[in-house]
Amino acid sequence: MKRPKLLKAPKAYKNPGFLGSRDARPLRILSEFLEPLSRFNYYDVKDTVVFFGSARIKPRKETVKALRELARKGTGDRVHSKKYHQELLNAEIAVEMSRYYEDATELSRLVTQWSKRRRVKNRLLVCSGGGPGIMEAANKGAMLAKGESIGLNISLPFEQYPNQFITPKFNFEFHYFFMRKLWFMYLAKGLVAFPGGFGTLDEFFELLTLLQTQKVGKKMTVILYGKTFWSKIIDFRALVKYGMISAEDLELFAFADTPKEAFRILTASIKQNYPEYR
Numbered sequence: 001m002k003r004p005k006l007l008k009a010p011k012a013y014k015n016p017g018f019l020g021s022r023d024a025r026p027l028r029i030l031s032e033f034l035e036p037l038s039r040f041n042y043y044d045v046k047d048t049v050v051f052f053g054s055a056r057i058k059p060r061k062e063t064v065k066a067l068r069e070l071a072r073k074g075t076g077d078r079v080h081s082k083k084y085h086q087e088l089l090n091a092e093i094a095v096e097m098s099r100y101y102e103d104a105t106e107l108s109r110l111v112t113q114w115s116k117r118r119r120v121k122n123r124l125l126v127c128s129g130g131g132p133g134i135m136e137a138a139n140k141g142a143m144l145a146k147g148e149s150i151g152l153n154i155s156l157p158f159e160q161y162p163n164q165f166i167t168p169k170f171n172f173e174f175h176y177f178f179m180r181k182l183w184f185m186y187l188a189k190g191l192v193a194f195p196g197g198f199g200t201l202d203e204f205f206e207l208l209t210l211l212q213t214q215k216v217g218k219k220m221t222v223i224l225y226g227k228t229f230w231s232k233i234i235d236f237r238a239l240v241k242y243g244m245i246s247a248e249d250l251e252l253f254a255f256a257d258t259p260k261e262a263f264r265i266l267t268a269s270i271k272q273n274y275p276e277y278r
Contacts, residue, residue, distance in 0.1 A: 032179035036172055040187070043169065046122035047274075048150060048187040049111050049266065051104060052203050053134025053194030053225075055160065060098040067091040100194050100226060101137045106259040107192065107225075108141025108149070114267055116147055120276050124189060125150055129180075130172065131160040134194045139165035152180050181206060189274060190221040190266050192256075195229045211252050212245075219273035222253040223262050230255070 018024055040046075070091050108126045115124040126142040128135035130151030142149035143165045151166035154174050162171050174180040181203060184191075193204045204224075210216045224230045239245045256262035271278045 029176060029179060032174055032176055033182070036183055039169070039172075044122055045125060045150075045170075046187060047120075047124045047189050048127040049115075049124050049190040049192070050127045050184050050188045051108065051134060051138035051192050051194065052129070052184075052196060052200045053100065053104060053137075054196035054200060055129075055131045055133035055135060056197070057097050057101050057133045057137075057195065058094060059101050059137075060095070063091070063094040063098040067095050097195065100134065103225065103259050104134050104137035104192075104194055105141040105144070107262050108138045109145045110141075110259060110263045111266065112142040112145035112147035112149070114263070116145070118277050124270070124277075125170070127152065127184065127188070128166075129153065129184075129199075130162045130166060132163055134196065136163035136165060139163055142167075152183055154180055185210065185216065188220060189218070189270055190223075192223045192225050192262060192266070194225045195233075201233075208249075208252055212249055219269075221266055221269035221273070223256050223265055224253055225256050225262055227255040227257055 012018055019027065067088075070088060111124065112126055118124075125148055126138050127150040128138040130139075130153030135151070139149045139151055140163075148167040148170060149165070150170040150172070151162050152172050152174060153160060153162045154177065162173075172183075174183075184203065185207060191207060193200060207216075207220075207222065211220065211222070236245075236250055240247050240250065254265050256265055267277075
């Protein structure tokens with residue numbers, strides 16, 4: 001009896017079932033290093049300024065509108081309810097925090113304009129986490145300066161979609177947080193951390209640890225934006241007092257409260273550390 005010819009089996013690197021399996025996890029991890037590396041090499045990108053910050057901080061116009069709408073609805077019995085007062089308080093805080101969205105946009109615009117004027121082939125590009133909030137503001141500022149910017153987005157259970165201001169060719173999607181964080185650090189010559197939650201704290205403290213332990217060999221300028229906020233969230237001097245860090249570790253970063261102040265610190269330090277940007 002003549003047996004039918006077998007169809008060719010798919011090559012391992014073209015087999016979706018295998019590539020999505022547990023056994024192929026090392027390949028997926030490696031892909032999240034090699035694919036961005038290939039793209040950055042192709043477009044000759046070597047220097048970035050990274051913006052960290054909350055995805056929950058909204059533009060001022062949006063928060064003011066929400067507060068006014070809530071205030072208009074505050075009539076009758078509702079105005080006396082605890083739930084309404086809490087909603088009103090949250091809306092007022094959102095307006096207060098929106099200044100950081102506007103400041104991140106302006107700082108990114110200033111950095112991008114400055115970078116475009118440098119006679120450097122691989123000029124600094126603004127890089128964000130690719131999502132909404134401060135990340136969106138960073139990419140928006142670069143776009144307003146008619147420059148390019150990078151978005152390193154991450155797949156989450158509550159979908160985080162890339163914001164509309166990322167330069168399309170620099171729009172990345174990651175599964176692994178640690179590979180995304182590697183790409184934040186790998187090209188960065190400066191970093192600005194705006195107010196944020198667990199994610200921002202995680203990213204910021206990992207960077208500080210790398211700098212403190214000298215695992216990052218290059219010079220990097222680190223700025224905490226919003227001294228009042230950060231001083232309430234983290235008591236750095238208490239860490240020194242109790243011997244958990246050295247006093248010298250406080251020199252790993254600086255504080256700034258305005259876009260112009262952050263811009264001055266950032267550009268002065270980059271010019272000092274990297275003469276090609278002078």
